[in-house]
Amino acid sequence: MSLYATLVLANILCLFDQSLAASTPNIVFVLADDYGYNDIGYHGSQIQTPTLDKLADSGVKLENYYVQPICTPTRSQLMSGRYQIHTGLQHGIIWPEQPNGLPLNSPTLADKMKEAGYSTHMVGKWHLGFYRKEYLPWNRGFDTYFGYLTGSEDYYKHTRGFKFTSKAYLDLHNEQGPVKNESGHYSAHLFTQKAIDVINNHNEKKPLFLYLAYQSVHGPLEVPQHYEDKYEHIQNKERRTYAGMVSAMDEGVRNVTEALKSKGLWSNTVFIFSTDNGGIPKVAGNNFPLRGHKGTLWDGGMHGVGFVAGGVLKPDRAGKVSKDLIHVSDWYPTLVGLAKGSFNGCLPLDGVDQWDTINSGMPSKRLILLHNIDPLHQRSGLPLYPNTWDTSVRAAIRSGSYKLITGDPGPGDWTPPPDSSDEQPKSNDVTSLDKSLYFQTETSSLKNVWLFNITADPTEHNDLSEERPEVVKAMLTLLSKINATAVPVRYPPFDPSSDPAQHGDVWGPWE
Structure with missing residues (x-):
């Protein structure tokens, strides 16, 4: 090729790069960990979140938005666009000692963004498997990575205990290897x-494309003292520390968005904030007035805090509240669509593109949402209806306004925040509650079917399962049809070979 031809080609490629960057938005996705529904300011929280509140007010609040009840499932559906029953991750999380991971048979969201011409980066918690090198985030579509691979660890030491010995080992990595100088x-x-x-x-x-998965505000409860000092009015020590952790995260989001603005990127950025699941009252998180908490099939476990902001949104969308049904699996097709990417090579997606709903107020394309089917969870009670779904199996599904739960949903308390027993619900889209209902739980261990109209009863007080048996039966049939597409559960036993002591005292691949 002549020098002239080479220069012409270089100019064409440069113009193509500039055109690509101008025609496709930057995408920044921030994921909080174990962040409760009642722990953000605009839901009436006692915790101050000025940055998150301001961002949400500038964009679209997602008030019918669902994630999964625990960490790995939410992250797996974000990265795959597929339900747990289609990836084998229906049961529990991926433990550090398990030879398990998000299957390699379909490209991740990062793979597709990179394929579409994006620069792809991840910071924070992975929690999608690392027992083989192929499962590491920098081998799954991210150009760079900095963070930890397991599910939780010390906020300062960046260490995690090993189940067989309880000794703590380092879990902090970038794409070059372990990071040992940030203690x-x-x-x-x-x-x-x-x-x-x-x-x-x-x-x-x-x-x-930047995916920032904060450790905040997952346990252990740790925060620099000056953040906790802001909440001297909260008498409960754990809640006070937790509130400080939320404030540290809120400050972090402020600094990230200011960096985007200083770099001149904000006007062409879609900024998404989400939690991965509900909070845990025993670790000072709170979901009031929703029922239940992390790990349960009540809405407190999976009705997520979420909003979309950024300069790409239409100006008239500022301050809007979307009550359309949106699920964490929907981000995959939504973001690949924004990137003008291809779905070639993908296995069938369960997510749907929600950009028109978010940016134009169009009705959601999602009418049905499978929360989960977990065949390994301990069965509860006896099957109620012959020749249809076994109601002793733990499962939950949403169809329109109706939500059906079968099996054991987990504890169903309504827990107000500590030191706030007199606090009335302030969040939008919820009904006022009688204080006598705050701590009610199911009394019959044999009960294994619940039906709620979530639109009319978002706090799940009015069980309609006996009143509307025809709806129950229809949704049980739907569960059976969806379950017919499920793959076997991936939940291998713990492997002693995962011991970091055998791998340089660092968590990492062992096969």
């Missing part, structure tokens, strides 16, 4: 700084 650096600050570094170093010839 004492609080993770919310550390991850925020790494995300800002990604933004500042971004080459604007490509659009940016």
Whole structure:
């Protein structure tokens, strides 16, 4: 090729890069961990979240938005666009000692964004398997990675205990290997700084995809003292520390968005904030007035905090509240669609593209939502209806306004925040509750079917299962049809070979 032809080609490629960056938005996805429905300011919380409130007010609040009840399932559906029953991750989480991971048979969201020409980066919690190198985030579509691979750890030491010995080992990595020089650096600050570094170093010839998965506010309860001091009015020590952790995260989000604006990226950015599941009252999180908590099939476990902001949204969408049904699996087709990417090579998706719903107020394309079917969970009671779904199996499904739960849903308390027993519900889309109902639970261990109209009864007080048996039967039939598409559960036994002591005292691949 002549020098002239080479220069012409270089100019064409440069113009193509500039055109790509201009025509496709930057996408920044921030995921909080174990963040309760009642722990954000705009839901009437006692915790201050000025950054999140301001961002949400500038964009679209998602008030009929669902995630999964626990960590790995939400992250797996975000990265795959597929229900747990289609990835084998129906039961529990991926434990560090398990040879398990999000299956390799379909591209991740990061794979598709990279394929569409994006610069792809992840900071924070992975929790989708690492027992073989193929499962590591930098081998699953991310150009760079900085974070931890397991499910929880110390916020300062960045260590996690090993189940067989309880000794703690380092879990902090980038794409080059273990990171051993950040002990004492609080993770919310550390991850925020790494995300800002990604933004500042971004080459604007490509659009940016940044996935920031904070450790905050998962246990253990740890935060620098000055954040906790803001909440001297909260008498409960655990709740006070938790509130400080939320404030540290809120500050981190502020610094990330300011970096995007300073870099000149905000006007062409879609910014998404989401929790991965509900809070845990025993670890000071709160979902009031919703019923239940993390790990349960009540809405407190999976009715997520979520909103969309950024300069790409239409101006008239500022301050809107969407009550359309949206699920975490929907982000995959929505974001790949925004990136003008291809779905070639993908297995069938369970998510649907929700951009028109978010940005134009069009009705949601989603009418049915499978929360989960877990055949390994302990059965509860006896099957109620012959020749249809076995109601002793743990499952939950949403169809329109109706939600059906079968099997054991987990504890069903309505728990107000500590030190706030007199606090009345302030969030939108909920009904006022009689205080006598706050701590009611099911009294019969044999009961294994519940039906709620979530639109009319978002706090799940009025069980309609006996009143509307025809709806119950129709939804049981629907469960059976969906379950027929399920793959076997992937939940291998713990492997002693995972012991970090055998691998340089660092959590990482062992096969």
